[in-house]
Amino acid sequence: MGKETIHKSIIRDFYRRAVGEGDLAFAEQIIADDYIQHSTTVKPGKPGLLEALAYMKQMPKPPATSAPFMRLIAEGDYVVTNMSFGWAGKQKAVIDLFRFRDGQVVEHWDAMADQPETTLNGHALIDGPLPRETPQSxxxxxxxxxxxxxxxxxxxxxxxxxxxxxxxxxxxxxxxxxxxxxxxxxxxxxxxxxxxxxxxxxxxxxxxxxxxxxxxxxxxxxxxxxxxxxxxxxxxxxxxxx
Missing domain, CATH: 3.10.450.50 (Nuclear Transport Factor 2; Chain: A,)
Structure with missing residues (x-):
């Protein structure tokens, strides 16, 4: 099993367990102690991320307005996720970029936007095909x-x-x-x-x-x-x- 496959599996579990279920022990395990956070919505470092996850665990979750969508793309030490999900009546689009080192997440960047009511192309911010199971070219x-x-x-x-x-x-x-x-x-x-x-x-x-x-x-x-x-x-x- 290549490290890209392992990294993608860890990120899937991070969203499911740490974000979705509030499993802070799992987050503690996979986040490096010298973790670097580039998102301005979360306090710096590993303590800031764990604090944010703990806060999310306590918050009442509004009912989902649509099934979540996720695309994962990995190369070397990096994993990118494209996600779309309904939250509080709005459709959210997120691109997350994670850097791994020795099986732990050591750095994270992200961008987020709400789906606008109108566009010049008539398409959602994030949807469409997933990567092919047998990558080529x-x-x-x-x-x-x-x-x-x-x-x-x-x-x-x-x-x-x-x-x-x-x-x-x-x-x-x-x-x-x-x-x-x-x-x-x-x-x-x-x-x-x-x-x-x-x-x-x-x-x-x-x-x-x-x-x-x-x-x-x-x-x-x-x-x-x-x-x-x-x-x-x-x-x-x-x-x-x-």
């Missing part, structure tokens, strides 16, 4: 997305967009319309919307590639989380939170 897909981030998102060489993106691109970011043309329309105005200045991490598994990058959103410093699904050498679906 991981290295090629990671290389293509790496080049796409450099040439398209950072350097804005939009004339090369069709080298990376399918005409029929299915879009999940609410401010971007479907198709290659929708992404091109979104990327053209600078710097009113989004600029990407640096790629921080790229995690790939089969037909999915996740990118953590830094830049600006409406001229404010921002960290972006983009999830791409590829098919036959092109990006065919895109999710993203910030």
């Amino acid at each position: 991981t290295s090629q897909n990671k290389t293509l997305v790496t080049d796409c981030m450099e040439q398209i998102f950072i350097n804005r060489q939009l004339e090369k967009l069709s080298d990376f993106v399918a005409d029929t691109l299915k879009q999940h970011r609410p401010e971007i319309a479907n198709g290659l043309s929708g992404l091109k329309t979104y990327l053209q105005p600078q710097p009113e919307y989004q600029t990407v200045e640096k790629v921080l991490l790229i995690i790939a598994e089969g037909d999915f590639v996740v990118v953590q990058s830094s830049g600006t959103w409406q001229q404010k410093p921002t960290v972006f989380y983009d999830v791409f699904r590829l098919d036959e050498g092109l990006i065919v679906e895109h999710w993203g939170l910030k």
Whole structure:
């Protein structure tokens, strides 16, 4: 069993046991003592996370408004989860990024948003296919997305967009319309919307590639989380939170 499979199993159990059931002993076991928390909604370090989990255990849980959805993508020491769930009458979308060391979670980043009432593409923030059980073309897909981030998102060489993106691109970011043309329309105005200045991490598994990058959103410093699904050498679906 590869370490990616083990890491994904630990994260599944973390959501089920520590978050869902309030099993603080399990959280204590899998969270490293020098754990680094990047979420501003939780106090720093392992004590801050355990305190947050204890608080959640005591809180009355509102009835779920929809079945939860989870996608896991893992490479090396990293696991990414895309989650969608109903909470207090709103549909929540979350991207979590975990870093492992010696079988424990040692670092965590996240982004969260509510599903807006209207979008330019008509799709949910997070839904769609899961990673294939027999991943293929991981290295090629990671290389293509790496080049796409450099040439398209950072350097804005939009004339090369069709080298990376399918005409029929299915879009999940609410401010971007479907198709290659929708992404091109979104990327053209600078710097009113989004600029990407640096790629921080790229995690790939089969037909999915996740990118953590830094830049600006409406001229404010921002960290972006983009999830791409590829098919036959092109990006065919895109999710993203910030």
